[in-house]
Amino acid sequence: MTAVLSIKELTVSFDGYKAIDxxxxxxxxxxxxxxxxxxxSGKSTVLRAICGLAxxxxxxxxxxGAPVRVPRGKDFHRKVQMVFQDPxxxxxxxxxxxxxxxxxxAIHGVRDAERRVLRAxxxxxxxxxxxxxxPHQLSGGQxxxxxxxxxxxxxPKILLLDEPTSALDASVQAEVLNLLEEIRRAHKLTxxxxxxxxxxxxxxCDRLMxxxxxxxxxxxxxxxxxxGTVGSSYARSLxxxxxxxxxxxxxxxxxxxxxxxxxx
Amino acid sequence: MSTLLEVENLRVRFPTxxxxxxxxxxxxxxxxxxxxxxxxxxxSGKSQTGRAIxGLTPPNAIVTADRLSFDGVNLRSADARTRRTLRGGRxxxxxxxxxxSLNPVMTIGRQIMETLRAHMKVSRSFARMRTLDMLQAVxxxxxxxxxxLYPHEVSGGMGQRAMIAMMLIADPDLLIADEPTSALDVTVQLQxxxxxxxxxxxxxxxxxxxxxxxRLVSSFCDRVLVMYGGRIVEEIAxxxxxxxxxxxxxxxxxxxxxxxxxxxxxxxLDRKQEWLx
Amino acid sequence: xxxxxWRQWLLTExxxxxxxxxxxxxxxxxxxxxxNRLALLGLTIIIGLLVVAGFADVLATQSPIVGDLREARLLxxxxxxxxGTDDQGRDIYSRVVHGSRLTLFVVILVAVIxxxxxxxxxxVAGYAGGWVDAVxxxxxxxxxxxxxxxxxxxxxxxxxxxxxxxxxxxxITSWPPYARIARAETLTVRHSxxxxxxxxxxxxxxxxxxxxxxxxxxxxxxxxxxxDMAGIxxxxxxxxxxxxxxxxxxxxxxxxxxxxxxxxxxxWWVAAAPGMAIFLVxxxxxxxxxxxRDALDPKAGGR
Numbered sequence: 036m037t038a039v040l041s042i043k044e045l046t047v048s049f050d051g052y053k054a055i056d057x058x059x060x061x062x063x064x065x066x067x068x069x070x071x072x073x074x075x076s077g078k079s080t081v082l083r084a085i086c087g088l089a090x091x092x093x094x095x096x097x098x099x100g101a102p103v104r105v106p107r108g109k110d111f112h113r114k115v116q117m118v119f120q121d122p123x124x125x126x127x128x129x130x131x132x133x134x135x136x137x138x139x140x141a142i143h144g145v146r147d148a149e150r151r152v153l154r155a156x157x158x159x160x161x162x163x164x165x166x167x168x169x170p171h172q173l174s175g176g177q178x179x180x181x182x183x184x185x186x187x188x189x190x191p192k193i194l195l196l197d198e199p200t201s202a203l204d205a206s207v208q209a210e211v212l213n214l215l216e217e218i219r220r221a222h223k224l225t226x227x228x229x230x231x232x233x234x235x236x237x238x239x240c241d242r243l244m245x246x247x248x249x250x251x252x253x254x255x256x257x258x259x260x261x262x263g264t265v266g267s268s269y270a271r272s273l274x275x276x277x278x279x280x281x282x283x284x285x286x287x288x289x290x291x292x293x294x295x296x297x298x299x
Numbered sequence: 300m301s302t303l304l305e306v307e308n309l310r311v312r313f314p315t316x317x318x319x320x321x322x323x324x325x326x327x328x329x330x331x332x333x334x335x336x337x338x339x340x341x342x343s344g345k346s347q348t349g350r351a352i353x354g355l356t357p358p359n360a361i362v363t364a365d366r367l368s369f370d371g372v373n374l375r376s377a378d379a380r381t382r383r384t385l386r387g388g389r390x391x392x393x394x395x396x397x398x399x400s401l402n403p404v405m406t407i408g409r410q411i412m413e414t415l416r417a418h419m420k421v422s423r424s425f426a427r428m429r430t431l432d433m434l435q436a437v438x439x440x441x442x443x444x445x446x447x448l449y450p451h452e453v454s455g456g457m458g459q460r461a462m463i464a465m466m467l468i469a470d471p472d473l474l475i476a477d478e479p480t481s482a483l484d485v486t487v488q489l490q491x492x493x494x495x496x497x498x499x500x501x502x503x504x505x506x507x508x509x510x511x512x513x514r515l516v517s518s519f520c521d522r523v524l525v526m527y528g529g530r531i532v533e534e535i536a537x538x539x540x541x542x543x544x545x546x547x548x549x550x551x552x553x554x555x556x557x558x559x560x561x562x563x564x565x566x567x568l569d570r571k572q573e574w575l576x
Numbered sequence: 577x578x579x580x581x582w583r584q585w586l587l588t589e590x591x592x593x594x595x596x597x598x599x600x601x602x603x604x605x606x607x608x609x610x611x612n613r614l615a616l617l618g619l620t621i622i623i624g625l626l627v628v629a630g631f632a633d634v635l636a637t638q639s640p641i642v643g644d645l646r647e648a649r650l651l652x653x654x655x656x657x658x659x660g661t662d663d664q665g666r667d668i669y670s671r672v673v674h675g676s677r678l679t680l681f682v683v684i685l686v687a688v689i690x691x692x693x694x695x696x697x698x699x700v701a702g703y704a705g706g707w708v709d710a711v712x713x714x715x716x717x718x719x720x721x722x723x724x725x726x727x728x729x730x731x732x733x734x735x736x737x738x739x740x741x742x743x744x745x746x747x748i749t750s751w752p753p754y755a756r757i758a759r760a761e762t763l764t765v766r767h768s769x770x771x772x773x774x775x776x777x778x779x780x781x782x783x784x785x786x787x788x789x790x791x792x793x794x795x796x797x798x799x800x801x802x803x804d805m806a807g808i809x810x811x812x813x814x815x816x817x818x819x820x821x822x823x824x825x826x827x828x829x830x831x832x833x834x835x836x837x838x839x840x841x842x843x844w845w846v847a848a849a850p851g852m853a854i855f856l857v858x859x860x861x862x863x864x865x866x867x868x869r870d871a872l873d874p875k876a877g878g879r
Contacts, residue, residue, distance in 0.1 A: 073484035074484055205551060206550065206567065234555065234557055234558045276486045280489055280519045
């Protein structure tokens with residue numbers, strides 16, 4: 036099996052601060068790969084570095100075996116697309132759904148835009164009635180569906196998902212996760228999913244990497260989460276934490292190795 | 300167990316261009332020295348409930364209730380001064396994001412001292428001592444240092460702990476916590492909850508814990524009120540949650556993915572019109 | 577269609593076509609504007625100005641240029657001369673009516689020249705950043721460093737007096753604030769996810785600026801232009817007053833006040849009528865601008 040996306044010794048630093056420090060992973064065709072970590076772990080920065088929104092300080096990112104060019108070309112954007120975390124911030128407030136979906140087609144000079152817009156809307160379960168609405172007329176879940184439709188409309192091979200459901204209610208999250216699985220199957224897509232929620236990653240991914248402070252803590256199969264056979268103590272403490280609160284446990288026992296430090 | 304807060308038929312409505320929008324539609328509950336969770340999705344009215352109890356509803360909203368009393372004091376008819384002394388003194392509120400609730404141009408220590416001195420006539424040195432004690436109580440390791448820091452100089456978890464310290468310094472009987480941990484990482488989240496838990500046990504406080512996270516609420520609280528469309532659709536003991544009767548509660552529980560494995564596709568919530576009636 | 581069905585069609589949450597969606601959006605902005613009584617008053621004044629300018633030939637009772645020097649010098653307001661006459665024996669009412677055309681000419685030309693220039697410079701500077709931003713903004717700063725009237729004076733002095741040159745001078749001096757506003761707005765949106773998203777589509781910087789960033793800045797620039805209209809009219813009047821704007825015998829309001837200055841104590845109406853006109857129109861633009869600020873706020877897109 037060849038890696039569709041291959042990341043080697045990726046380092047991203049901002050003014051000397053290493054947001055990502057020598058990250059290394061491969062994602063295979065049709066696979067779904069998860070990146071988990073708490074805030075400041077650099078998980079979103081990995082995605083941003085892949086698609087060119089964050090600078091690569093060191094290391095390589097290859098798509099289909101070929102290193103990506105800087106700046107990214109149009110063919111890169113036809114292969115790799117991204118869905119952002121905040122559905123309220125990722126849609127242009129003055130553009131209608133129709134315009135949002137037609138824009139990528141216009142950029143790439145795709146013909147019969149009309150049909151593709153309608154098909155994309157259908158695919159994400161919105162239908163024709165939503166075509167001329169503006170983002171403020173949509174709920175959070177519907178906005179995220181539009182964002183997914185926009186990412187799909189160029190028929191990419193790799194979809195980068197940055198916390199796609201963390202701004203949504205639990206019931207809407209389930210709907211969006213189901214939709215993502217469905218389109219992954221239908222389009223044979225490769226996913227890279229970033230989340231702080233271990234359960235979401237466990238549900239969606241085949242393999243995952245646990246990150247902390249810009250570094251990889253552990254690279255495991257998703258089944259290891261289900262069976263609780265993760266190796267590192269940090270991964271275990273994350274697993275315990277996501278199961279919810281347990282009474283009577285002293286707060287200091289919850290995570291013992293965390294230092295309180297002022298934010299830089 | 301004495302009843303601290305009684306709410307009967309509470310309604311909150313907002314005037315809009317096309318008539319009224321009912322955020323809270325006639326809910327009743329009581330809170331004693333216990334942990335009560337209010338769970339619901341966005342737009343369920345859970346936050347407006349918490350705000351209405353404290354009288355923090357936006358001025359254009361209309362709040363009505365057959366009964367809204369705290370420890371025998373009628374909050375509806377109380378004058379502004381009584382409400383002010385109650386607020387912060389006997390009822391305190393912790394909000395979601397400490398960044399917005401702490402004054403950015405005042406050190407953390409001074410803010411906590413001000414809160415104490417607003418409710419009790421105490422000397423500066425005593426207030427300072429109490430503040431340091433309180434910071435210690437919320438598990439801040441180096442209270443002297445944090446005392447002189449500004450809110451932007453501390454992490455989210457630390458800020459939320461400082462906020463809790465500020466809210467608890469006047470020794471309230473009831474704490475209303477609106478999504479107190481949602482902006483925090485899971486591990487920090489549990490630390491903050493652990494602190495709250497100990498404070499409840501040691502001081503005999505009542506807590507209203509408002510959150511969208513059913514799993515978290517049920518693991519922390521004694522009793523859970525599930526809100527949907529401005530109403531309480533189900534009230535249930537937290538440890539009996541898996542035996543919930545209302546389809547909405549069942550649906551909320553069922554649609555969460557689990558680490559131990561969940562069905563593909565996930566169960567989705569089928570909202571029914573009659574839940575609103 | 578009756579009134580209510582029209583409204584439903586405009587306010588529907590599910591528009592069926594592009595034009596319906598756009599009309600609905602415009603209608604909502606209009607409703608927000610119409611809620612504001614003062615803004616409506618401002619709009620009425622501006623529409624009044626347009627009507628007066630459009631029908632100046634019909635509305636004016638006498639020639640604005642040729643007066644009756646022998647019989648009708650400096651007459652007080654009467655049934656025949658509503659606002660009186662000036663020292664050349666011209667009917668002031670007719671002059672004020674015709675002057676509205678000049679005012680409108682100045683205002684529209686300045687807006688058409690200055691606003692796009694400011695918008696373009698501001699958005700490009702904000703989006704490009706780096707040295708482009710530094711160069712463009714330092715140029716802007718240079719223009720901002722001079723008081724507007726003084727700078728306009730200098731330009732008119734160099735270009736020669738006349739209404740067209742006054743327009744050019746005012747336009748040259750009034751774009752910097754728009755560039756500043758557009759740049760500030762650009763900086764707030766340039767790192768937003770919707771701009772990132774379109775960047776990930778492979779859009780060129782030109783396309784991003786023109787189609788995605790400019791629409792976000794247009795409304796604040798429009799508001800600012802409307803609020804500036806009063807200032808533009810006053811600058812034009814100021815230039816006219818100093819004899820550097822419209823040249824006699826053109827009925828420009830500022831020049832009219834200047835010529836009335838000599839008689840202001842004895843024949844007050846000569847300066848008062850054009851003064852009132854300037855005051856009213858400036859007020860109208862200011863009120864409308866305030867209303868537009870609320871109506872066009874993109875964040876108020878919802879309810």
